[in-house]
Amino acid sequence: xxxxxxxxxxxxxxxxxxxxxxxxxxxxxxxxxxxxxxxxxxxxxxxxxxxxxxxxxxxxxxxxxxxxxxxxxxxxxxxxxxxxxxxxxxxxxxxxxxxxxxxxxxxxx
Amino acid sequence: xxxxxxxxxxxxxxxxxxxxxxxxxxxxxxxxxxxxxxxxxxxxxxxxxxxxxxxxxxxxxxxxxxxxxxxxxxxxxxxxxxxxxxxxxxxxxxxxxxxxxxxxxxxxxxxx
Numbered sequence: 311x312x313x314x315x316x317x318x319x320x321x322x323x324x325x326x327x328x329x330x331x332x333x334x335x336x337x338x339x340x341x342x343x344x345x346x347x348x349x350x351x352x353x354x355x356x357x358x359x360x361x362x363x364x365x366x367x368x369x370x371x372x373x374x375x376x377x378x379x380x381x382x383x384x385x386x387x388x389x390x391x392x393x394x395x396x397x398x399x400x401x402x403x404x405x406x407x408x409x410x411x412x413x414x415x416x417x418x419x
Numbered sequence: 420x421x422x423x424x425x426x427x428x429x430x431x432x433x434x435x436x437x438x439x440x441x442x443x444x445x446x447x448x449x450x451x452x453x454x455x456x457x458x459x460x461x462x463x464x465x466x467x468x469x470x471x472x473x474x475x476x477x478x479x480x481x482x483x484x485x486x487x488x489x490x491x492x493x494x495x496x497x498x499x500x501x502x503x504x505x506x507x508x509x510x511x512x513x514x515x516x517x518x519x520x521x522x523x524x525x526x527x528x529x530x531x
Contacts (some may be wrong), residue, residue: 319459344519353510354462354522396461405450405469405513406477407520411461 312337314399316410316412323387324418331382331413333371333397341379341401343373344407349393357382367391387417423523425510431529432484438497440526441500444490444511450513451493452520453477455506462509467495500530 313336323329335341343358358366360373360380371382380397397410422445431436444453454477461524464477466485474485482504485498497504510523 342518353524359519360438370531387453404466406452406464409454409462409463411459 314410316413320414322416329384329387330392332379340402347393347394389417392406392417399402423495425526429527438500440495442493448512453495454509489495505530520529
């Protein structure tokens, strides 16, 4: 079955440290991967998608089909990055998203 | 906010009572979705709609029904609320122009 796995429930780092939030997926077709972010008491918003290959707020993510991963990285974490992060998978020919269980990022001063 | 609102934003109800949550969009998108958000489970799809009167089940549809009688409104009904349905419910729309989903502000439902 198609699945998205985010192995870390909580990731705590100090300000200025590098951050990597892990995301692995299981899907044999052509996936489209997304990262969504939810700041405290706000709605989910799209952070980035693999197709656009863009960098948003200093975050990047590369789709590795060999390892079926889409890890989210940032070289220097900021306190305002503290939030809940969700990885999501869209299968081809589907209009639904499959979400991982989320990782809470806490950036300490 | 992509023109998505949800009502009510907070609700406390008792076990066994019916509850209806409303999602309203202003931008005429065809696809609408209802998710629930629970710690350790992330977001799980309850039901979705691909047009007026066209709906389908998601992965956690038991105990929920939906209706979409017009493009702008997608209603989620809990026929007889249970404590396991205490959750935060998010509505989303799919913007085909950007091929991404935009989310509403959420409804926090507590079933006592």
